[in-house]
Amino acid sequence: MNNSIIDIAKQTEELLNTSEICRAEEIRVKTLRKKLESQDITVSVIGQFKRGKSTLVNAILEEKLLPVGIVPVTSVVTRIQYGEKSAAVHFDNGIIQPIDFEELSEYINEQENPGNKRCVSSVMLHTPASFLKKGLTFVDTPGVGSAHKHNSDAAYAFVKESDAVIFMLSVDSPINEIEIDFLRNAKEYAAKFYFAVNKIDNVEEEELSAYLEYCRRLLCSLMAVENVMLFPVSAKYGTGLEELKTKIQSDCKTLVKEILEDSVAMKLKDIIGSAMSRLDLYWNALKMPIGRLDSRFNQMKECLAELEKDSKEIISQLDYDTTNTDYVGISNMLQVELNQMKQALSSSVAELFGMEYHYELTELNLTESYKLDNSQDSIENLKEKFLTETKQLCDELEHTLNLILMYREKNTITVARRIEDLNKLNRQLRKLRTLL
Ligand SMILES: Nc1nc2c(ncn2[C@@H]2O[C@H](COP(=O)(O)OP(=O)(O)OP(=O)(O)O)[C@@H](O)[C@H]2O)c(=O)[nH]1
Ligand SMILES: [Mg+2]
Known part of the structure; x- marks a missing residue:
């Protein structure tokens, strides 16, 4: 399987190389091939606005890195990798500017950078969190469905780069049309899905069981699978996170090839x-x-x-x-x-x-x-x-x-x-x- 995907990628690249017309696609295939070779996996947290995505990223990394809040907050894709602490802003015009962590909000917060008027394409952070040690790129994305359309656009665009996805739901709201549409799209690009059901601190155990059952049925039908991985969590209070972290880390260790091959195949298509x-x-x-x-x-x-x-x-x-x-x-x-x-x-x-x-x-x-x-x-x-x-x-x-x-x-x-x-x-x- 591995060889065949690499072979198909190589053949595609060679074919595209025969024509000037498809140069942009050739570059995209080259990037995909490098991704396969380097085994560099991208896990992104996606979902509707205010589901608690940034809170979850902070909780998993055990550090208050990203701004969170009651109003739509995240307006820019933030990639996080293992390494000595550093932050850099990538602008639409290609410039990369190193910044201090204290300045982050000025670039990725909807309130301080409304409509992304600073033209930030993404932010890159490095931090020595143990979750990142295996070499994955962890990504916080803007929420879909808020009044800020550019946030939805950024989230939709980034799904195309994701290999695995933590899809963020919340017990205080049934799955809605916006989430269903987003999920249908994400399904075409990402190979692995972890469904985090957040804010379980807000409900009683019985209500939670009913909600999980409802989610399971709906998601299985949407994803056209027999079972889905559901993780009830409270990002705010740290409940249920270990199960989610352990599962992702073990998949990144044992299934990385499989996940990447599936993801690359979808993107190649x-x-x-x-x-x-x-x-x-x-x-x-x-x-x-x-x-x-x-x-x-x-x-x-x-x-x-x-x-x-x-x-x-x-x-x-x-x-x-x-x-x-x-x-x-x-x-x-x-x-x-x-x-x-x-x-x-x-x-x-x-x-x-x-x-x-x-x-x-x-x-x-x-x-x-x-x-x-x-x-x-x-x-x-x-x-x-x-x-x-x-x-x-x-x-x-x-x-x-x-x-x-x-x-x-x-x-x-x-x-x-x-x-x-x-x-x-x-x-x-x-x-x-x-x-x-
Ligand atoms: N009760 C409760 N509140 C939470 C939990 N997780 C997040 N919140 C709250 O939900 C609100 C939204 O959290 P964020 O992390 O900013 O949500 P987000 O999905 O990143 O939002 P956008 O960036 O706007 O898409 C904040 O007020 C958080 O404190 C949780 O587990 N329980
Ligand atoms: Mg956020």
Whole structure:
């Protein structure tokens, strides 16, 4: 089984590698393959708002790390791994900023960062909690279903990255439509589910038994399984946590391969689906009349030339100001510029060709930069890296555009061969998907 999933992932990656069109999916498969190889498992706590997710994370880690409260609190995904204590904020534009633990609330609390106006993509924490020692990544997510839609969006998006899930319910409320929808979605991506029924301190034993029975029946039918793992807990008072912790830790030890393989298989299916729909989008661009395609192609070329010019100007400004030796400041500035260029290019392609074209927001290794001194050599390296990246960005897109043009030229053997390649790719992807 192990080999076959790795093999399918490798084959998918190789197939996607044969076409520029599916580069984003190829990167996603590469990440999945690395996950399989490194056996790095992600366990996330998900559920409706105010079920006690952050309280549970704190209780499991035996430390008051995350803010909790009576109003919707968590607005940002927080990953936690074993290690010396540290906290860093990852922003949408690619910047990573180390912070003190006392500052956490300013970034992950809905009240202090309303609507995530600070554009935080996630927060990464390290702490030496024994629960994390086996190497898992433990994740607190924003709650679904509150008035803050962006919190639900973030939670839905993160489910795609989860391998195992602690789904948080609460005895003071029957399972509702929001939770059912969320669970139906989560089921498509995560391989293992632990259902924590929280706030048992609020009910009598008899009521609890009735609630657990009700949950079991409903969840079995929803998950289409014969039995589900239910853990009655009180995150606030620490009741029932040992059973949950022990089960997760033992699964992470003995079932890690199985969980990862199942999880990767599900995610691979999703990626192949999106590669196939990208091929469809490509066909849409090909259907465009030649004249219109030509003019849009020229507009795009102008856009690329401008971008290369801009990037050179940014560097020559830096060359001019030789007194600026702030490596971290320059690195931050270049990172923002680079990501803005990627976003601008993606929007231009969408506008001109009616197709999606996404770039991964790569980082200029900012975290490493803290270890470097502010020497002129390091700054020169940074500038060079920036220029290389922008050039590569433009070259890649130009190559894809040239490819579209080639496809569109009529009556050439090349076109026929490329169209056949595209069809073949589609067929092979479909075949691989059926193996999952
Ligand atoms: N009685 C009781 N209250 C709890 C328990 N766990 C959490 N709470 C309370 O429930 C409220 C919500 O807790 P949070 O941990 O912030 O809930 P959350 O699911 O992270 O909420 P969002 O981040 O907004 O989605 C807080 O007032 C907690 O004190 C519990 O086991 N029993
Ligand atoms: Mg929370």
